[in-house]
Amino acid sequence: MASAATIFGMETKVEFLRLARAKSFSLATIGFPVMFYLLFGIVNSHGAGGEQVARYLLATYTVFGLVGCSLFGISVTLASERTLGWLELKQASPMPAWAYLCAKLLTAMAFALIIFAILLTLGRTMGGVVLTGTQVFHMALAVLGGVVPFASLGLLLAMIIPPNSATGVVNLIYLPMSFLSGLWMPLKNLPTGLQKLAPMWPTYHLARVELVAAGSPLKNYGGLPGSDSILMHWIWLAAFSVVTLALAAVIFRRNAAKV
Amino acid sequence: MQDVAAELAGVTQRYGQHVALRDVSLTLRRGEVVALLGPNGAGKTTAVKLLLGLLQPTTGVAKVFGASPKIAQTRMRMGAMLQVSKVPDTVKAREYIDLFRSYYPKPMSYEEIVQRAGLKGIENKLLGSLSGGQRQRVLFGLAMCGDPDLIFLDEPTLGMDIEARHAVWAEVRRMRDAGKTVLLTTHYLEEADSLADRIVVIRTGEIVAEGTPREIKGNVAGRKIKCMTRLSVAELKRWPTVTEAAMHDAVTVVTTLAAEDVLRRMLAEDAGLSGLEVSSPALEDAFLALTAEKEVL
Numbered sequence: 271m272a273s274a275a276t277i278f279g280m281e282t283k284v285e286f287l288r289l290a291r292a293k294s295f296s297l298a299t300i301g302f303p304v305m306f307y308l309l310f311g312i313v314n315s316h317g318a319g320g321e322q323v324a325r326y327l328l329a330t331y332t333v334f335g336l337v338g339c340s341l342f343g344i345s346v347t348l349a350s351e352r353t354l355g356w357l358e359l360k361q362a363s364p365m366p367a368w369a370y371l372c373a374k375l376l377t378a379m380a381f382a383l384i385i386f387a388i389l390l391t392l393g394r395t396m397g398g399v400v401l402t403g404t405q406v407f408h409m410a411l412a413v414l415g416g417v418v419p420f421a422s423l424g425l426l427l428a429m430i431i432p433p434n435s436a437t438g439v440v441n442l443i444y445l446p447m448s449f450l451s452g453l454w455m456p457l458k459n460l461p462t463g464l465q466k467l468a469p470m471w472p473t474y475h476l477a478r479v480e481l482v483a484a485g486s487p488l489k490n491y492g493g494l495p496g497s498d499s500i501l502m503h504w505i506w507l508a509a510f511s512v513v514t515l516a517l518a519a520v521i522f523r524r525n526a527a528k529v
Numbered sequence: 530m531q532d533v534a535a536e537l538a539g540v541t542q543r544y545g546q547h548v549a550l551r552d553v554s555l556t557l558r559r560g561e562v563v564a565l566l567g568p569n570g571a572g573k574t575t576a577v578k579l580l581l582g583l584l585q586p587t588t589g590v591a592k593v594f595g596a597s598p599k600i601a602q603t604r605m606r607m608g609a610m611l612q613v614s615k616v617p618d619t620v621k622a623r624e625y626i627d628l629f630r631s632y633y634p635k636p637m638s639y640e641e642i643v644q645r646a647g648l649k650g651i652e653n654k655l656l657g658s659l660s661g662g663q664r665q666r667v668l669f670g671l672a673m674c675g676d677p678d679l680i681f682l683d684e685p686t687l688g689m690d691i692e693a694r695h696a697v698w699a700e701v702r703r704m705r706d707a708g709k710t711v712l713l714t715t716h717y718l719e720e721a722d723s724l725a726d727r728i729v730v731i732r733t734g735e736i737v738a739e740g741t742p743r744e745i746k747g748n749v750a751g752r753k754i755k756c757m758t759r760l761s762v763a764e765l766k767r768w769p770t771v772t773e774a775a776m777h778d779a780v781t782v783v784t785t786l787a788a789e790d791v792l793r794r795m796l797a798e799d800a801g802l803s804g805l806e807v808s809s810p811a812l813e814d815a816f817l818a819l820t821a822e823k824e825v826l
Contacts, residue, residue, distance in 0.1 A: 276631050277631045277632060280627060280628045280631045281628065283624075284620055284624050284625070284628050287619070287620065287624065288617050288619045288620045289619075291619035291620075291655070292618070292619045347617070350615060351617070354613065354614045354615040355611055355612055355613035355614055355615070356613050356615065356616055356617065358578075358583060358611055358613075359609065359611050359613055359668070359671070361583055362581045362582075362583060362604070362607070362609040362611065362681075363604065363609070363629060363632050363671075363675075364601050364604040364605050364632045364633065364675070365632050366601075526584075
């Protein structure tokens with residue numbers, strides 16, 4: 271009997287190798303957060319309060335990186351597989367549907383951890399960031415959990431955007447959302463109106479979780495007071511995942527009945 | 530019934546206002562190669578997708594080995610080569626074959642797949658670096674991974690060179706000899722003619738003809754005589770048994786139900802007759818006649 275574990279392992283291995291070899295994906299999703307962190311986090315870490323900057327941006331560029339690999343790794347690949355026949359070939363095979371989706375989720379998690387590991391090494395060695403083992407562990411957990419809502423969003427986007435414009439559309443969502451959630455610079459530097467809107471972005475909630483895990487004071491971040499319960503942020507992210515997944519499933523069924 | 534591999538029974542498939550298939554019944558018996566022929570948009574791919582369980586019929590039933598094609602047990606016995614306009618570029622043929630083999634409880638051995646699909650030498654190349662025909666061979670290999678009892682080949686030899694095409698044909702014949710059932714859709718009439726035990730012609734969602742290649746060709750009566758002659762077309766048309774006569778680029782083409790009699794008389798009346806050819810109707814003629822628009826018929 272073909273064991274479920276074997277299928278699952280093979281599916282994930284192939285998906286990971288495929289994205290790792292696609293330089294347009296691996297260079298961009300790993301390269302951009304690393305480059306930004308070097309330019310803005312490490313270069314600015316040597317003055318007064320520099321360690322705080324490096325610590326803050328370690329948390330937020332980790333979020334920036336994981337959102338990128340989750341959105342691109344899932345929506346761009348799936349949008350093209352769905353519309354150009356490959357997904358149909360896999361659906362016609364006895365492949366279990368969950369193996370296909372879990373492989374994409376685990377692949378995004380693997381890339382997210384790679385990005386986190388690189389940023390963490392840079393922050394510790396060049397940025398003078400000091401973290402306890404527990405803090406690193408909590409940050410890594412937040413990375414793994416944080417991939418889920420953005421992988422769900424990637425799945426939803428894959429259902430609605432045509433494959434040849436997938437990269438462009440994802441960037442139009444990814445980049446403004448990152449900016450408006452304070453991933454590039456603290457929210458307190460943005461106009462008050464935009465600060466008030468920040469809690470509508472999933473990146474805002476994950477950024478706060480990651481900042482708390484990294485031991486970065488939230489007063490540096492700005493944003494709304496009184497919403498600092500980690501649990502509440504996770505509940506928000508979980509609800510976001512459920513809603514996007516449900517929408518993706520509805521659209522997938524509707525498309526399948528139409529083609 | 531024991532010898533039925535797959536069937537569509539009274540299937541109608543609608544997409545909104547558009548009717549893709551209209552009350553189609555089709556049976557594939559075990560151990561036969563059936564070719565589904567028809568112009569683009571006739572409903573061939575819809576029929577294949579219904580049998581693969583990728584679509585749910587609006588009305589009617591699709592069954593494979595007596596069960597729903599959607600359940601895992603049925604899928605384990607099927608293999609499919611569909612038209613994929615883009616395969617993931619950065620994966621090696623070997624990796625996909627190993628992956629697809631992992632789906633099945635008793636897969637065909639890796640070496641056998643490589644040999645049968647003609648993948649030697651390209652196993653370790655990324656799919657993005659392969660030619661269109663080579664990619665088709667990889668897809669053919671993937672369809673064989675489960676050593677299936679029923680295999681669907683949707684335009685299998687598209688983009689292949691002649692050598693590769695003949696290799697696929699040999700493989701299809703081997704499958705039939707091993708008791709497997711093959712459903713083939715193709716634009717290459719020669720392919721259907723040389724491979725199929727049975728041809729099903731489909732037009733605008735309806736089956737318009739069904740039979741052996743010989744029976745289908747029988748739908749176009751008579752044989753064609755081509756030659757250069759001084760006999761006029763108008764005169765030839767008046768001869769008994771001649772159903773059609775025409776001249777293109779100085780070559781006269783006569784269609785007749787009794788080629789020998791007409792030929793004897795032509796040779797007798799025109800000693801200078803040259804460039805003679807006599808041909809049986811090709812499947813293509815039958816196909817064109819069957820799939821022509823109703824107004825033309």
